Amino acid sequence: MYQILIGLEIHAELLTNSKIFCSCSTQFGKEANTQCCPVCLGLPGSLPVLNKKVIEFAIQSGIAMNCEITKKSFMDRKNYFYPDLPKAYQISQYEDPLCKDGYIEIEKDKKVKKIGIQRIHIEEDAGKSIHEKDYSLVDYNRCGLPLIEIVTKPHMNSSKEAYLFLENLKSILEYIEVSDCKMEEGSLRCDVNINVVSSDMVKTNIVELKNLNSFKAVAKAIEYEEKRHISLLEKGENTKKETRRWDEHKNMTIPMRSKEYVQDYRYFKDPDLVMIHIDKDWIEGMKKNIPELPKDKKSRFIKDYHLPDYDAKVLTSSRKIADFFEEVVKYFSDFKLVSNFIMTEVYRVLKEKNITIEDIKIKPKDLGELLTFIQKGMISNHIGKKIFKKMCISGETPRNIIENKGLIQISDENSIKEMIQKVINENPQSIEDYKNGKDKALGFLVGQVMKESRGKANPKLVNQYLNKMI
Ligand SMILES: [Zn+2]
Structure with a gap:
């Protein structure tokens, strides 16, 4: 028998308008090297000034993840050389993270499990290297974008648990509106630390997995590594302490480099930045700004709308979808019908068009009206779905579409x-x-x-x- 131990390190880009230590814009997708200044390029003589919003976003994340919030904190320099890091050090936090010792709950097979959060700290992002066939380019726009790094304890014991944890984490960050968590744009990145322990307490060395571009990739890479670690143990061998890259095409992990040790980074306090002092009133103010979180919203949906557990979970996995549901039921009070319609028709349109609920042109009131027409038998279910699709594109009211197209159901x-x-x-x-x-x-x-x-x-x-x- 083997037990697999998984810890995650998640980087989430924060939704501030300006970078962490300068006033450069954080907008995604701009022309390369157009959003930089002497500070984020690390030119001699430039001095960083910490963005207050970054501290607030990190602390709000800590509160939402049940962390202890530190009163005094510092920024440290993490020294390493890489072309996308012009200062040759990254400003991060080592000894004094803003938040520590929290947890997020996951639910598996009707059992609740707490996954410990070791720490949440703030740091700056590096630039982006673009590797061409025989040369490489660097875009420094990403230099100095604000990040939080969330480090979990090795509390997950399967790919499924890691997947559930990431889903919950993402939805919390979206609820408190500190990150948009778009993995495809790199605003949410996840590294995995994994090893295996046998029943007679023989352990493999911890391996770090990188280049995981989706939650599914995280799960697949974990499953691949689990098998690899176990087969090495069974041969009486061990894993190398190393960093491996997930290759999506080959469906396997590939060695990247041997894993760095903490002493390799020569951490020391950044002398250009002052101590961060966080007083009680500031923390209390931030606590008040935390909205109802996914777990509480889900319980309330079950209680107030008598929805099954599954419906409540799907609807509250996104705050925007949950809000949309609550708006629609103001106009149409068969809660389960609204839930069914959102989980099938609305989700289908979002998926087909690759858009979010905010991009959809339909107003909650109009969806309520459409469902009323279907319920009263004025239009058939089939035609109702067709009208819905049209409403999503044109934003027309269902009454308009029905009258213009003569779609009233014939019951005469x-x-x-x-x-x-x-x-x-x-x-x-x-x-x-x-x-x-x-x-x-x-x-x-x-x-x-x-x-x-x-x-x-x-x-x-x-x-x-x-x-x-x-
Ligand atoms: Zn700048």
Whole structure:
């Protein structure tokens, strides 16, 4: 038997307007090297000034993750040379992180498990190297972007637990609006520390995994490493203490370099920056600004809206989706129907168009109206979904679309019977088949009536009348 021990190091870019030590913009996707100044390029004589918002965002993250907040903190220099780091040191925090000893809860198989947070500290990002075939380029726009690094304790014991932890962490950071957590833009990055212990307490060396571009990649890399560590132990060998890169195409980890030791970085306090003093009132003020967090929102959704656990979890995984749900139910009070519609139709549109709920043009009030029309039988479910898609693009009200396109469901007995009679007259063979016991023929006839009505006939009534009229 083996136990796998996993700890994570997550870097999240903070949503400040300016960088951590200068007033350069933090906007993503600008032309290379256009958002730099002497401070973030580390030119001689320039002096950094710490952005207050960065401290606040880090402390808010710490509060949301149940951490202890330090009263006195310092910035340290982490020394290493790399072309994307013009100062040859990164300003980070070593001995005095802003937050420590917290936890995030995950829920697996109906059991709650606390994953310890060792520390949260602030630091500056480095630039970005772009490697071409026979040369490399460096973009310094990213230099000095504010980051928090969240380091967990090795409390996760499977890829699934690591995945759940990351999902919860991301949703907390999004809820408190300190990071947009876009892995594809690099605003959320995750490294994994992993090793394996056998039942007779033989341990493999800790291996660090990098280049993980999605939560799925994190899970896959963990599973690959778990097997690799166990097979080495079974051969009586051990892993090298090293950093490995996840190769997405080969689906395997590849050695990158031997792992650095802390002494390699020659940490020391940055003499250009003063002590950070955090008083009680400041912390209390920040606590007041923490909104309802995902876990509490989920419990409230179950209690107030009588939603199943699964629905509540899906809806509250994003604060914006949860807000949208709560707006819609102001206009349409069948909570479960709203939940179903959001989890299927709304999510489908978001996925298809690769957009977020904020980009969708539909107003909660209009969705409430659309659901009312479906519930009253004015339009069929099928047409309702079509109207919804149109609403998402044009922002039109459902009433407008229905009236302009003449989509009101036909529930008038005489009109439906007229259409059925026409279909009966035109399809004697199917009537014959049906009478001879071929049930399929009925489905065909219903289809023909629906076609005749251009999808507008109430399908329930068509079935009902058709049965009687044959
Ligand atoms: Zn700058």
